[in-house]
Amino acid sequence: MSFFADVDERICAMRGLLGAVVEAVDIPREIGALDDADVVALLNEATAAARAIERITTVASAIVSRRSDRDAGHGGIAQSRGHRNGAAYVQSVTGGTRAEAAKQIRVGEDLLDTLGSSDEPEAGIDGSNVDDADSPDVDADSSDAGPGEPKSAPPPWHAALSRALMDGRLTAAQHDAIRRGLGEPPDGAEEAWELAASVLAAEAASLPLEELAKSARTIRDRLDQDGALARFRARHEARSFRMWTDADGVQHAHMAFDDDGALWMRAISDAALRPRRGGPRFVDSAERAAARSLTDDPRTNDQLAYDLVMDLLRAGALAEAADVFGARQPGVRIVHVVDRDGASAGLFPHAEEDGVPVPPWIAAAARCHAGARECTVDGHGNPLDVGREHRLFTPKQRVALAVRDAGCRWTGCGRPASYCEAHHIDEYASGGRTDIDRGILLCRFHHMTLHNGGWTVTREGLGDFLLHPPGGGPPGVLHPPLATRYLWGVDPPPRRFRPAA
Structure with missing residues (x-):
């Protein structure tokens, strides 16, 4: 046509x-x-x-x-x-x-x-x-140009x-x-x-x-x-903070983050505002009460974020974490992929939340001041250390799920791992195990959509997670984010560029 x-x-x-x-x-x-x-x-x-x-x-x-x-x-x-x-x-x-x-x-x-x-x-x-x-496609290098013709x-x-x-x-x-x-x-x-x-x-x-x-x-x-x-170094050199006063006397500020500062600022903001932005529901009574209080707060998210930053500046390093953050202290978790012998796999470390690469020196600093937690995975990112008989996924299992899924697996969602809940694809009440390969991360909205809307998720072994619509119909594949598939080699281009040695 x-x-x-x-x-x-x-x-x-x-x-x-x-x-x-x-x-x-x-x-x-x-x-x-x-x-x-x-x-x-x-x-x-x-x-x-x-x-x-x-x-x-x-x-x-x-x-x-x-x-x-x-x-x-x-x-x-x-x-x-x-x-x-x-x-x-x-x-x-x-x-x-x-x-x-x-x-x-x-x-x-x-x-x-x-x-x-x-x-x-x-x-x-x-x-x-x-x-x-x-006409049929032809190879550009096999043109009919005669000898001497370009x-x-x-x-x-x-x-x-x-x-x-x-x-x-x-x-x-x-x-x-x-x-x-x-x-x-x-x-x-x-x-x-x-x-x-x-x-x-x-x-x-x-x-x-x-x-x-x-x-x-x-x-x-x-x-x-x-x-x-x-690019990492250029962003570090471009970091800046400045303040100015407009014609009405309003004080303004502008900040350009480097990679490390941006990770921490995002983690702090997410930890404080997660209940307003659709964070997990399965928390204890104290956290539920704090979440309700925050949800009912008349301030806008931008106002809450401003007050949070000011509280942090006032409190400084002497404040107890709960005084500022409530029950959930923020932190940045860096994922560093290594081979079975412990050598680097030749990939940049990346932030657990979204899979974005970070400079190696940020990962090294994180290991120094926060230690490290090992998570063994196969070549496709599937955790090899599965869980045991618990009703809820343990913190270590949540780390493994975050490493594998990098956030909500529902197609097109993009919610980071800290905003997600671990869903049992085999119903626990019917004998399903709380094992990593039988769990999947979903944000609260899509977790509720799945349970209330008649959707189901299945998986054969360590294959793809399949999302089955209500009332039948062909299932769709719940891929991890494209950038994560590049990392694990699940669905990359057939050749990865490597600069000459």
Whole structure:
């Protein structure tokens, strides 16, 4: 189906659902009269149509930018219309922010570089003529160029993202998140980056945009550890804290964290505000009372976080932990993967909460002041030391589950491990064992969804966890986060970039 035929089909579907809407002001009333199924269908059709039009907007924005560069002078598209540059003109037309206009132009530039521009109409994504777009794919290196004739250049490593965007499998925002998260590959690593881009594009539909961007950055750091070390050091050098007073006399502050400081600040905030953000329910009576008190507190989360930081500064190192944090003292747990003989496995340590790599020196410092707890796992991250007959998972088992799952396993959730509860996939009351390989981490919301909604989780041996919907139907696989699969080698690209020795 041609591009505009697809758009027309979407518009016809919307017209069929809404009927003959005479004016735009009638749309809220007409949609409000639809039943649930039709509202969902309308949303899907409208989203598909908007994503199709977004492709045109994105490419047009990049061409406007190119035709508004310095060389164009006052005759450029933007300048001749009273704007300083292409981004300013795109912003005025779209009504978005300058950052959104810049993003559209960045993505459009990638599409032009990958798929060809108006200056090179014959260039397709693989160097072939666009008139032959329906012909079988050919290897770019096996062109029909004769002796002495130049061969077509291979597509850039991020071509898979451009294809996914133009096929409707990615939005411009998802494309930009992956592209910026992965950054540019080191010399010789283009194949690893290409494969990572393909995997991330396939996962994009099931991940929130923030999680997609974080996964891209984490995978980049795992593939390029030399570059990651440089980025760790750069963030450390960029750490800062400053205060200023605005015109109304309000005092403001800005802080840029290094990796260690960010881990601690996040752990402190999570420990204090977890009940407000959907933390675990299975706690003792004292913690339940404290959680209810915090939930009923009239302050906003931002106000609570501010008061917490001020209490910490006032209390300093002399305060008892319970005076500030209540029953649950915050802490940062670092996971360091080693081989069976105790040697480093060649991977960066990572934060238990989200699997984000941390510099080796942070892990070394953590071992010095907090000690270490060993957790033996197999090559796929499955803990080998299983539990025993307890009703609830023990603290050591919770550590092992956090190492393996890195948070809620429900597809697309992204809640960190400290916000999760350990679910028995075999009901304990029916004889199920509290063993690590029969447990899975779920956030409170999805744990309740599973129990109250008729969902079930099964697992064959150490295979995938399968989520079965209520009323039957094919199950879905509950994968751990993509970055964690890269770590354990469960679902990585077939080749991992390693810099030459």
